[in-house]
Amino acid sequence: MQIRALVWGENVHEQTNKTVADIYPDGMHEAIAAALRSDGITAETATLQQPEHGLTKERLAQTDVLLWWGHAAHGDVADEIVERVAEHVHAGMGLILLHSAHFAKIFKRLMGTPCNLTWREAGERERLWVTSRNHPIAAGLPDHFTLENEEMYGEPFGVPEPLETVFISWFQGGEVFRSGLTYKRGAGNVFYFRPGHETYPTYHDANVQTVLRNAVRWAHNPAPRIKDVNDAPNVPVESALEPITERGPRLHRDGEDGFR
Amino acid sequence: MQIRALVWGENVHEQTNKTVADIYPDGMHEAIAAALRSDGITAETATLQQPEHGLTKERLAQTDVLLWWGHAAHGDVADEIVERVAEHVHAGMGLILLHSAHFAKIFKRLMGTPCNLTWREAGERERLWVTSRNHPIAAGLPDHFTLENEEMYGEPFGVPEPLETVFISWFQGGEVFRSGLTYKRGAGNVFYFRPGHETYPTYHDANVQTVLRNAVRWAHNPAPRIKDVNDAPNVPVESALEPITERGPRLHRDGEDGFR
Amino acid sequence: MQIRALVWGENVHEQTNKTVADIYPDGMHEAIAAALRSDGITAETATLQQPEHGLTKERLAQTDVLLWWGHAAHGDVADEIVERVAEHVHAGMGLILLHSAHFAKIFKRLMGTPCNLTWREAGERERLWVTSRNHPIAAGLPDHFTLENEEMYGEPFGVPEPLETVFISWFQGGEVFRSGLTYKRGAGNVFYFRPGHETYPTYHDANVQTVLRNAVRWAHNPAPRIKDVNDAPNVPVESALEPITERGPRLHRDGEDGFR
């Protein structure tokens, strides 16, 4: 079964900044999608500028894993689309947040925390260390790999404790950062991966591309999407799995919905 | 040092339902606050109907641990107040969610998930089992205790994997539920505790009261509240902890704020 | 790629107890292995009575996922074999512990805790609830399923907090139990699954068989086994990734091994 990945790109700096346009002439989203395409993964792209940001209900229903890169225009993403993506994650769609997407509405929505950090744009050296040996997302990687020029992100990183810490970054200027973190939100697998500042050729790096492909395979949940993902069904007394008799006062009438 | 607890009550059914009013003549929030008061804990109350729902900035700044009971009127809580409470939790305020607060805006905000479940209002027997021995929240409790009449909540419970599962409930009708779950969100400790349907005298139960007092002590973070909890400070090259030289192209000018 | 499962059975009660022999005429291990065989999984068996308990170095090197059922003879398993299995788990072999294997030496070795519980052998009803929706180990299962006759295991279960709680059991006599728990130990995935008392036909149950197949697929780590899994390599100054100069006093001479 082919995994259907969809790469969402903000697609702003590619249009306005010559450095970014030179590194990613077809846009960062297209470079990422090209890196994903392989035996087992198909990859399409969507951008902020498209109707519904390219994330229609039909499109999301056909997406196994969504990758998200955004930076300058987090605020331009419609709240309605953020909720739609969140529901698909809850229902089982995988989601991979890239670099500056730590401040994407969808990441903050799913984490419930500020997702803040410290930063410095100096083209310094970053070295990523694998902290969970043989984790599927680290498959085929050495114990560490280096990106010669990257933006620095530093701890404390304002996220919940993850299920697993897969990568930690060392920065030349003296900081560290938890660069690969796994979460589950509803039935959806979520992975945050730090590298990917737009003025450096990070998504052309072979190790980074390996992480992206691994992460898509890890995040893919082959189970059917959960329907009615916010449902809170009443189980009437007469349908109880064990025979019980109703006792005491009640608030709700038969068949009445719960409050929410 | 006294811990300053604040019990927030929706205070709706106490006014409209004779059963609830008979069990909790001063309101559920007052019963809960009375149960908290002890050596080491002071407790006040606030309700939905007060200006700013009783949760002004000044009040929250003076609160170490907030307890939240809501059910019929989740939708009436102003979004602005929910964000204010979330920021205080991120900054270090403890938060305890009680029973039907699984659907409170603030809980969904902090969890990032649907927080849904199955339910049945039949006055059936609930038995809570301690699953983390000697956890501070279970201090002084036996391995299990029983509530003769409670509403049933059943799995799957739509929340993220907790830091620790402290209680699991057995229900007479055949369901189970993770009844005591710990989380950390930013610098704030968060605890969800299941029992407490308004038509039963749950908050008069001695074991439940023990859990509430324990939970307040556990959730209390004595460290000073974090200021500017959403800040993402730039660390300029010249202030780097290790000497580095700027390299490569930049997106941001000196002193410019990051995108968000 | 076929996953190579190996089912280890203690094979004692099948030889000494007519009830068990009637339910599992070829032994529990053979029944479990037969349930595993499917597209994608091959399954062999090994037993306590074989030389080296059937767990030679060559055999383990050819095993992707080991399943372990033991009860009456935990003490007869040689410590040397337990260590061998532990090393293979650390190196990446999956391990699935079944029912009374909660007291197997290998489980206690990997958990570091007593792994104790309460129990009752009364053929009572057990109902397993899925607590992690769409978890790969729960694929294809309904939200709950029932085993009409099982031994009861009750909380508190003396194990570390898991990575994820996948199943929780309800028992007719009033107890609950965390019945499906995931761990990672070194590079190896570990799953504990509760049902499977030998006097009941549990391993003939279709839902249980689904869990076993799912668990094997989940536990399988396709990465090459880690070599020298206990190594703690010295990184000499001259091989440091960043240029550093040795400073201050030293304990170790050049090339000397670390203490252990």
Place this chain on the structure above:
Amino acid sequence: MQIRALVWGENVHEQTNKTVADIYPDGMHEAIAAALRSDGITAETATLQQPEHGLTKERLAQTDVLLWWGHAAHGDVADEIVERVAEHVHAGMGLILLHSAHFAKIFKRLMGTPCNLTWREAGERERLWVTSRNHPIAAGLPDHFTLENEEMYGEPFGVPEPLETVFISWFQGGEVFRSGLTYKRGAGNVFYFRPGHETYPTYHDANVQTVLRNAVRWAHNPAPRIKDVNDAPNVPVESALEPITERGPRLHRDGEDGFR
């Protein structure tokens, strides 16, 4: 209530290495104990060379939190004493492992993993970053602090995923390390803290001393020690919490112990 800490020191290099003896003239254990003594904590010491390594049953019964520093003589610690300490941790005693105690028998016993890492003794700079803001163990600390000369420990660190990652270290030579990790084993809180190579004055550092005092307070579990910590009690049918009738075949006779 005073917390009773006990600092266990291997006390080998203090006797054989002039550098170590000069930095810690009364032994590392005495320096650590002195750093702990404060309002609320009393601290005594024990060493390898004492009868039963100074860890008699009576002594452990009077200990709330045990701190452990060992390096050259892990192998000389008697297995019986390791088991005794493990049982006390399971029963609720706190345990803090310092630096090279990553290879102490008691740490490997409780983790179930190799606990290995990479290392380099070059007196290089280590900077510890707080990754869990306002965690009690980080109380009163800045977001980062530096030790000018330390031994390097590098990832991957062969331990299970912790409950929380409190500190991550940056090393001058290019490595990172999870330097502060929390676990719970049975009823006992366990904390691993990385710094503390014997040829550097690490335990005289004010920030390190703050961590040690914080960690003792965090690890302290005021609940009474659990008795019979390995018990697996049978719950007879006639004592079941809910009335049940025995059904089906049994393995055990009335009153018979379980297998183990």
